Amino acid sequence: MSRIKLFKELFGNISTTGAITFSSKPLVDKMLSFADFKGAKVLVELGGGDGSITKGIVERMDKDAKLLVFEISRNFCNNLEKMFPQKNVVIICDSAENMDKYLNGDKADFILSSLPFSLIPKDIRASIYRKSRESVSEKGKFIQICYSYLLKYQFADYFSHIKTSFTLKNFPPAFILICN
Numbered sequence: 001m002s003r004i005k006l007f008k009e010l011f012g013n014i015s016t017t018g019a020i021t022f023s024s025k026p027l028v029d030k031m032l033s034f035a036d037f038k039g040a041k042v043l044v045e046l047g048g049g050d051g052s053i054t055k056g057i058v059e060r061m062d063k064d065a066k067l068l069v070f071e072i073s074r075n076f077c078n079n080l081e082k083m084f085p086q087k088n089v090v091i092i093c094d095s096a097e098n099m100d101k102y103l104n105g106d107k108a109d110f111i112l113s114s115l116p117f118s119l120i121p122k123d124i125r126a127s128i129y130r131k132s133r134e135s136v137s138e139k140g141k142f143i144q145i146c147y148s149y150l151l152k153y154q155f156a157d158y159f160s161h162i163k164t165s166f167t168l169k170n171f172p173p174a175f176i177l178i179c180n
């Protein structure tokens, strides 16, 4: 999928994509610096989009680790399947609220999310928060990129420790919430 088509998909579905551009490489690098991929075997990404975060995860993950990528746009999913044909990267064209069905009782070492929570209906949002907390392993982390610090207060109902980071090297500047 060309860059122009990716942006058309992003803008054409702004009510569900919730972004004016994709995550920059410095933002992805910073987000992923909070996850220790060595030894991590089950990874989950929420909101695969153009694959910018997926690519960063794939570059870092162990060869025998598995990555489940949730994305609701069929066009983005088709593109992600072409970009990541390896067997241990599973593109799931379904909402993140159904993550438990695909994890089959496994716990994720890391859940890496760029979901636009401010645009997701309250009940679905709550379900994703709850399932993320239940699906992440005891030593694992849920890591979210977002444009509003206020999201931290919603996460506080589900996670007891939340560390925040920030980068100007993205448009718009972004926060990273590291939760466990």
Ligand SMILES: C[S@@+](CC[C@H](N)C(=O)[O-])C[C@H]1O[C@@H](n2cnc3c(N)ncnc32)[C@H](O)[C@@H]1O
Binding pocket: 016, 017, 018, 019, 021, 022, 023, 046, 047, 048, 049, 050, 051, 052, 053, 070, 071, 072, 073, 076, 094, 095, 096, 097, 114, 115, 116, 120
């Ligand atoms: C802000 S974009 C992020 C795209 C890319 N990961 C990045 O960082 O640039 C959010 C993505 O989440 C997807 N999305 C929105 N709601 C979702 C849901 N409930 N489950 C899975 N994906 C969802 C959108 O289609 C969009 O591709």
